[in-house]
Amino acid sequence: MDELSSMLKSARQGKRQQVKWSRRTRENFVLGMIFLLPWTIGFFAFTLYPMAASLVYSFAEYHPKAPLEFVGLQNYTALFNDELFWKSLSNTVYMVIIGVPVTLLMSFFCAVLLNLKVRGQSIYRVIYFLPSIVPTVASTILWLWILNPRTGLMNTMLGAFGIDGPNWLGSPDWSKPSLILLGIWGMGGTIMVYLSGLQDVPISLMEAAELDGASWLQRLRHITIPMVSPITVFNLITGVIGMFQYFAQAYVFRGGNSLGAPLNSTLFYSIYLFQNGFLFLKMGYASAMAWVLFVIILVCTVLLLKASERFTYYAG
Numbered sequence: 001m002d003e004l005s006s007m008l009k010s011a012r013q014g015k016r017q018q019v020k021w022s023r024r025t026r027e028n029f030v031l032g033m034i035f036l037l038p039w040t041i042g043f044f045a046f047t048l049y050p051m052a053a054s055l056v057y058s059f060a061e062y063h064p065k066a067p068l069e070f071v072g073l074q075n076y077t078a079l080f081n082d083e084l085f086w087k088s089l090s091n092t093v094y095m096v097i098i099g100v101p102v103t104l105l106m107s108f109f110c111a112v113l114l115n116l117k118v119r120g121q122s123i124y125r126v127i128y129f130l131p132s133i134v135p136t137v138a139s140t141i142l143w144l145w146i147l148n149p150r151t152g153l154m155n156t157m158l159g160a161f162g163i164d165g166p167n168w169l170g171s172p173d174w175s176k177p178s179l180i181l182l183g184i185w186g187m188g189g190t191i192m193v194y195l196s197g198l199q200d201v202p203i204s205l206m207e208a209a210e211l212d213g214a215s216w217l218q219r220l221r222h223i224t225i226p227m228v229s230p231i232t233v234f235n236l237i238t239g240v241i242g243m244f245q246y247f248a249q250a251y252v253f254r255g256g257n258s259l260g261a262p263l264n265s266t267l268f269y270s271i272y273l274f275q276n277g278f279l280f281l282k283m284g285y286a287s288a289m290a291w292v293l294f295v296i297i298l299v300c301t302v303l304l305l306k307a308s309e310r311f312t313y314y315a316g
Contacts, residue, residue, distance in 0.1 A: 058287035075288035085289070087264050088272035091176065095246055095268070099180045100239040104232065107187045111194035112220070125195070132188030140252040143182045144169070172265035179249055179266070190235050197231035198224065226313045233308040237301055244297050245270050269293060 021029070060070045079085050114125050131139065146153045147168035155165030168178045201224055209219050225232075247270035254260065259275060260267030273293070277286030 054287040054290055057284050058291050060284050062283040062287075063281060071284070075285050076292070078285065079288060079292060084264065084267065084272055088267045088269045091265065091267055092244060092246060092269040094176055095180070096240055096243045098176075099183055100236065100243050102180060103183055103187050103190065104235055104239065106184050107190040107235070108194050108228075108232070110187075111191045111198055112224070114191065114195055115198045128191055129188035131186045134186070136248045137252050139186055140182065140249050143178070143185070144253065147178050147181075170262055172263045175253075175262060175265045179246075179253060182249055182253075190239070193235060194228065194231055197228040201227045229308075229312045230314060233304070233312050236308075237304050240300055240304065241297055244293060244300070247271060247274065 057068075058075055059072060060068050060075075062068055110128055114121065114128060118124075134142075147155075149155055149165065149167045149169060152165075152168070154168065158165040166174045168174050205223050205227075206219055209223055214222070246268050250266050250268050250271055251259065251274075254266055259271055269289070270293075273286050273289045276282045276289065
């Protein structure tokens with residue numbers, strides 16, 4: 001027993017000696033934490049605290065000039081009886097189901113074209129990328145002019161072909177497609193991500209398939225698309241997350257007291273959340289909406305990651 005206890009004691013002493021840091025290591029650690037301090041303060045003050053506060057407010061009625069009153073699950077139950085909540089959610093799901101796939105498809109098609117070895121390739125790439133760096137407010141105002149049903153460029157061009165253009169801004173059937181067009185115009189960032197993936201496709205595979213008699217379309221389907229499938233998954237997930245939080249374009253598109261017009265067809269989830277929190281001062285209700293949105297995005301992200309395992313190819 002004495003020998004066993006002495007062995008255990010020596011082992012603990014050895015562990016303490018291994019864990020013990022040198023003076024230089026401690027100084028480097030302290031210096032690193034000092035450099036991390038601004039980010040740490042910002043994270044706790046502007047991210048973690050607001051999240052925790054919104055979780056508390058979601059179970060209460062909160063007003064800046066009144067004490068906090070806890071109401072349990074009342075805000076959450078009220079959500080499911082709110083017609084505008086379901087309307088805003090359906091509008092947002094429409095943009096996710098229609099807008100995200102259309103944008104991904106167009107981005108991939110443009111990236112394939114921009115990857116072709118043609119004269120002026122770099123100029124074309126700059127032209128396609130430029131709209132994505134235009135500020136959101138400026139680009140939305142530009143498209144308000146383009147889609148003006150009377151004097152806009154879009155309906156003027158359609159009229160030249162004898163087509164009577166729709167009322168893009170005033171029709172509930174065309175308001176969301178108008179915003180999808182705006183999103184397609186600013187898809188330069190997604191194109192660049194796809195382009196970087198296309199340039200990683202092994203040339204040897206393309207040459208071998210060409211020698212075997214595969215057409216361009218067959219090479220695209222059986223080699224290019226599977227090789228860039230991780231890029232597609234990344235763009236899809238980030239696109240879904242971003243579209244569920246769709247706000248700025250819709251806010252500028254209608255603006256002022258006409259948010260959600262026409263006929264609530266542009267009343268997206270984030271717009272309705274903004275109205276409840278900052279216009280109607282229903283902070284508790286808005287916080288409950290925010291946490292429901294968090295759960296929806298989390299579930300969609302997990303499902304997409306699980307589903308992507310079936311068709312995503314990772315070369316490693």
